Amino acid sequence: MRGVLSSRLARLVAIGLVAGLMSSLFGVGGGIVIVPLLILLCAFGTREATATSLGAVAITALAGVALYALHGDVRVGYAALVGLPAVAGSIAGAALQQRVSGPALTLGFAALLAGVAIWLLVG
Numbered sequence: 001m002r003g004v005l006s007s008r009l010a011r012l013v014a015i016g017l018v019a020g021l022m023s024s025l026f027g028v029g030g031g032i033v034i035v036p037l038l039i040l041l042c043a044f045g046t047r048e049a050t051a052t053s054l055g056a057v058a059i060t061a062l063a064g065v066a067l068y069a070l071h072g073d074v075r076v077g078y079a080a081l082v083g084l085p086a087v088a089g090s091i092a093g094a095a096l097q098q099r100v101s102g103p104a105l106t107l108g109f110a111a112l113l114a115g116v117a118i119w120l121l122v123g
Helices: 002-026 030-042 046-070 076-097 102-122
Strands: none
Touching: 002 030, 002 046, 030 046, 030 102, 046 076, 046 102
């Protein structure tokens, strides 16, 4: 049992390291990195992975914005114009997620990732 727990902890730490790196390099981390890795490597359900990712992203975002602010790169007004409506979207998304089946969420997420990948490759 102890080996399983330490293995899971190691995977969670690795997921965090990868997400932090990707977040700082590309501005992505939660949905694109953390959620799939929690599902694949730690056997989280879609809802559990999403909720855990949101908690981790809050911590990651705070650290990232602090470092970028030290370099004078944070445009606070624009961040608020994006962030405040995102709060409303997050509340609506969490409510909607509770009404959608796990397999439908996974399929929708996969379709979103495929669409973004195609858009980036073509654009």
